[in-house]
Amino acid sequence: MSTPSLSLERVRALRAKFRTELYDNVLPFWLENSLDHEHGGYFNCLDRDGSVYDTKKHIWLQGRQVWMMSKIHNTVAAGKSDSTYLQAAQLGAKFLRKNARTKDNRVFFSLTREGKPHFMQRKMFSECFYVMAMAEYARATGDKTARKEARTLFESVLEYAKDPSLLGRAVYKGGKPVSELAVPMILLNLVEELRDPGEQAWADVEKWCVKRIDLHIRPELGLVLETVGVNGELIDSPEGRLVNPGHAIEAGWFLLAYAERNGLSELAATALKMIDWSYNYGWDNEYGGIYYFLDRTGRSPLQLEWPMKLWWPHCESMVAFIMAYESTGDERWIRHFDEVTDYSFDHFKDPRFGEWFGYLDRRGDVSQRFKGGPYKGCFHVPRSLFLVEQALGRVEEKLWAQKTASKGQ
């Protein structure tokens, strides 16, 4: 970490803001409204005020909430067997393990309230979030079976990534193999989530992920692309021209974390570029906020929701910018951090009921009033607040050490 240039007071105030938002406004919303004590698991379709508007349980969100609750427990109450967070994690983990998995290592996309299978996607992301859940849950409980379950399922995920036809999606003659940014970025993150301290497993997977992500980083365009050919060919189609700035920024901080852990300064610089390009390209200069989708040639994206402002790209940007600042000490990142934090707290935060709104129109007005749905739950907002608060803690510590050292001179 470079020398931080912020004042200790500023860092402390910021940290308090994030801590308050996380522990007083966001986590209580989920703890009070989502726990299904009757059937287990979480209600993830919650209206603005926390009331349940659909009892279906979507596995992406069940898995992510188990992860989040376990993570918070491991941070604020590690070792305690009766923390609220641990109990919440257990409620979800038990439901997942009982209902979400098939005999042949697939994971459903959605279940009924009671846990009956409802829908299966031809994608591998339900499996990924199941792995993530069990990895962190095992740490919270010391449950070795959960740890093993995460690792076994991850091996299946690696197979799915290699051969998507295993997910039931036929591969046709006219469907050329492509590289989707989502795949290497989530695998890179999962390795990080699975590994115990000092463990070296899956280094080959990480290297493959870094290579793959690199195909998507295009200095000739100054952009990160969602889809390229498997040898990095540019594809001239709506898919091949698609830019998802929030996704690229998230991939950027995954890569930055990897580079920092491994002391790879050139790769860290590349990760910073990913973040910088994507934010500059994705920011709406007229109304503020980060566009959901863009076409690199300025055409209209096919996605009808392209100009909307979604919560998660903003959450990911806050994390990316504080990490970039921590890594470089460059104040430029703090200016970006302030811009996206101000926009987020002004637009997404609900002053009345806790948790954040998820979906704004281009102008920044709330378009969907619910707090949780099939793709939004107890994850991006608390993860972002948590990671930013942790990073600010490290910055604060460093500033304090500096101050103490200078007094001692």
Place this chain on the structure above:
Amino acid sequence: MSTPSLSLERVRALRAKFRTELYDNVLPFWLENSLDHEHGGYFNCLDRDGSVYDTKKHIWLQGRQVWMMSKIHNTVAAGKSDSTYLQAAQLGAKFLRKNARTKDNRVFFSLTREGKPHFMQRKMFSECFYVMAMAEYARATGDKTARKEARTLFESVLEYAKDPSLLGRAVYKGGKPVSELAVPMILLNLVEELRDPGEQAWADVEKWCVKRIDLHIRPELGLVLETVGVNGELIDSPEGRLVNPGHAIEAGWFLLAYAERNGLSELAATALKMIDWSYNYGWDNEYGGIYYFLDRTGRSPLQLEWPMKLWWPHCESMVAFIMAYESTGDERWIRHFDEVTDYSFDHFKDPRFGEWFGYLDRRGDVSQRFKGGPYKGCFHVPRSLFLVEQALGRVEEKLWAQKTASKGQ
């Protein structure tokens, strides 16, 4: 038809407006830009100015364009073997028949430019538009094989409608069987498209469709719902609360046409209610235009694009209102017709390049500049202009007959 109250001059002016838009602004756009003389079929992904932004060929649109070109040919050039429209229909029909169908009676969702399979949906709509194409194409060409092909594939579609697991979509314990409005409405329309004059086939299918549609019409709510239980149970979930006003209006005119053909005046009254309720509920009193999706309890729909104004609900409304007027002679329908026609010509029509824009934001600003995409092609705009022009022709004829009769008195 009741006595029309419009003036002959007004009807003639309206008819000319629709005729000009159809033959001078809309059909030329497709004839000039979509025909792929090299590989056959149509480019359906066309930017504002008609340039191709993706060479993939989406079967919904290939089938619909074959239908539209055949329909126009059968109306303006029937019997001629060299009309532009017939040649265009042949280009698409040949491509479809060569490439779109599998050995086991499924139809792909998309092909490459050359006709290689690209993607298959777990839905039956590609099959439906293939049937529609071949039925009208057979009439344009007298090709008996095409006629038979349409009928054979329609029998498969009926099987898929009864048992969706044939489409590769597993039916899980937690997925209760539901009735989706899309299924009976498209089958009702396909029977109409398939039948030759005087033919009585599939009357049982029509009766099943009418019964099914009736489950979706809810006088207790004054609304038409997209999804209900198979015995008409209200479902309290986002799917069960969903209202798609444009879809309900389209179903309304399909049902009105059926009722008129069969002299069922009570059913015609029900169809008119469907149209009336859905338009009133769907109209945006603040910015004008018809919302894409609404939730019957006022919650936020899950669809991110819910407040957008799409071209096709407006196209369907113009057809529904002119048919309702033709059926009842009630001027109220002309007021609705004028409202939605004015909105459409003001907002969707492109004064520069022909064909209409498809996607506006809530305020009515163009959100997607392209004219054709995976779900928009040579269909809703020209079909609507064509059907309205035809209806106005019948009204004009009646007014002329009245005038002549009164002169003769």
